[in-house]
Amino acid sequence: MPSPDWTSPAADGPVDATIDLPGSKSLTNRFLVLAARAGGVSRLRSPLRSRDTLLMADALRSLGVEVDDVDGEDWLVTPSDAMGEAAVDCGLAGTVMRFVPPLAALAQGPVRFDGDPHARTRPMGPALSALRTLGVDIDDDGRGALPFIVRGTGSVRGGAVTLDASASSQFISALLLSAPHYDAGVTIHHEGKPVPSQPHIDMTVEALRDAGADVDDTEANTWRVEPGQLNSLDVQIEPDLSNAAPFLAAALVTGGRVRIASWPQHTTQAGDEIRDILDEMGADVSLARDGLTVSAVDGFSGVDVDLHDASELTPVVAALAALAEGPTLIRGVAHIRGHETDRLAALARELGALGALVTETEDGLHIRPRPLSPTTFHTYADHRMVMAGAVIGLAVPGVVVEDVGTVAKTLPTFTDLWAGMLGRAAAQGRIA
Structure with a gap:
């Protein structure tokens, strides 16, 4: 309304x-996703509390992750390795509709995604196609957009994928954030016009490394993340x-x-x-x-x-x-x-x-x-x-x-x- x-x-x-x-939306939502499957409880200090970040926190809660408020200042995130069936409201948040599906693929059971009316017009096709290539079962009735269902099986094969991320750098960041939890990790190659908002991918890579991930971004338009357990986080969110x-x-x-x-x-x-x-x-x-x-x-x-x-x-x-x-x-x-x-x-x-x-x-x-x-x-x-x-x-x-x-x-x-x-x-x- x-x-x-x-x-x-x-x-x-x-x-x-x-x-x-207040804190950065981009950093808050990236650290939330990383904390959701980390090796222990994470503390996000001075996170942004806005519609987009609250939607992200609620999405993780729906999957079984605990996100607890500490005196209105910090968030404590208790990870879950037994995520289950859920329904995710994306609102109009690109980070939710793109970052959460690769994580939801690790759940046991279907995870349904939908959002605001205009969110259904935002591009998702390259992200969904990439997940299918990596072994994820997705039902979107061929729309390449919201609403869709990710049918999680508890694990994802992973491997190599080529996609066109010229519409949004979030397509790459989304895969990178969950890549350490896939059986073979993920190698992403971008093919198309230059990726927009390259600093956001750099932000994702730095956040992954903060959590102990092994990320190789030395080759242009290619990112490789090795499989492995992420460390818990204790981070101060920048303005x-x-x-x-x-x-x-x-x-x-x-x-x-x-x-x-x-x-x-x-x-x-x-x-x-x-x-x-x-x-x-x-x-x-x-x-x-x-x-x-x-x-x-x-x-x-x-x-x-x-x-x-x-x-x-x-x-x-x-x-x-x-x-x-x-x-x-x-x-x-x-x-x-x-x-x-x-x-x-x-x-x-x-x-x-x-x-x-x-x-x-x-x-x-x-x-x-x-x-x-x-x-x-x-x-x-x-x-x-x-x-x-x-x-x-x-x-x-x-x-x-x-x-x-x-x-x-x-x-x-x-x-x-x-x-x-x-x-x-x-x-x-x-x-x-």
């Missing part, structure tokens, strides 16, 4: 704020750097300064690319031990940027582009047409309705700023579209962001954090 609309608050001056963001993007963008839009606390010195998160993008647009960007600070310097310019490896930044960068001095070309993101919505079409439609001149290209957007007028900014059940609308609303009073609650997919406290950044009272009603 859609949530209330939200009038995005306009800035009445330069912001000057420090933001403490979500993609969720930081709209707050950092606010520094440029308002001519102010924003610091994100605890920004990691080293990370595999694709959202780290926002530092270079904002620097190229004209911001003063400084990374120190206590966090990342972005300050505005006399306006900001458009940019020519390839976001192939950090495509989740596209909505916020596009919103900035509509307010910049000069045109912007965003390239390399054709694959985001298959995300929560067709993000290229959605951004072109909504920014165009505000007054910007936006042209869809084969793999991106060409944005030429013009004077903007307030209207309703439709979000298409996409959390990143909410963030883009909020950035626009800083400079265009009266912008109404439709269905603001959809941002709970990755950041339930978004409107409260946004209000706090602007020095306002907390937004009415925390997003649930």
